[in-house]
Amino acid sequence: MTLGGVSATAVLTLRARADEHRRPDGWFQDPVAAAWSEALPWPAALERWYTPFAQVKTALRAHQIDRMVQALLTNNPRAVVVELGAGFSTRVRRLGCGSEVTWLELDLPEVMAARAALPEGAGPARLLSCSVLDRAWLEEVPDEPGAQVILLAEGLLYYLPEAEVQAFLTELRGRFPGAALIFDVIGASDFGRSQAISRRAGAPILWAVRPPFEAAQAALGLELIPGLEPQRILDETVAGFGARYGPLLGFGLTQGARIGWFRDRRSGLMAGRLSPPP
């Protein structure tokens, strides 16, 4: 069955990781992503979206999140990780997490059905088949004494109505205060273009964060995590593009990242600890 609408976007991000795996200088090895990508039908609506730049951007995002999770696990190897809108995630395999980590992956029923049909579709993760906005899944997150909670929402939140995301984050703050939350956002500088291309593919991106980026992160109730500050994440993103596209572009991006207008309106990754709701 070919996935459609927002569910199809999981095939796009999977393909980006599979293509990264095939590069001799790739950021990571991911043979399962390569096998799954070959097994799934390619939704024609994604053809114009999947550019070489989209591949690099998506693979870099996955790589940066991998590194962030690794950093959090270095501080405390006992964890409950929940990937929201997980799609065809293979992160738990890429990171080689052992028995100290309980890993849950949640996505819409049609995605989880496609996932179950793939070889080793669940792997070490427990799959939750529902909408992230259906709060019943919160009861499925085990309370493991001494374990940190890490919530990941990669390529998800901007497909959901902004007001519902705000209410959802407030609920998460009440439910998992102190948990780490890592997700990506669309900034004002990218919104128009992202909206146009996602609409054409039948999976419209609905909102962008209001500038400035750092203030938007604080307004969402996220406290800084040492080592995962916005500046450090931005520096790593710029370094990643520089490494892939060469020193000239790297230099241009470094200079651009110093200009307030662009910094404030950038898209990118946010990471923080959920502060208790007011």
Ligand SMILES: C[S@@+](CC[C@H](N)C(=O)[O-])C[C@H]1O[C@@H](n2cnc3c(N)ncnc32)[C@H](O)[C@@H]1O
């Ligand atoms: C761009 S894909 C990202 C998938 C995965 N996180 C990755 O990076 O490869 C967006 C994912 O969000 C899922 N999604 C969209 N709305 C959702 C919802 N309300 N509840 C759960 N998942 C949702 C889609 O089905 C899709 O798998």
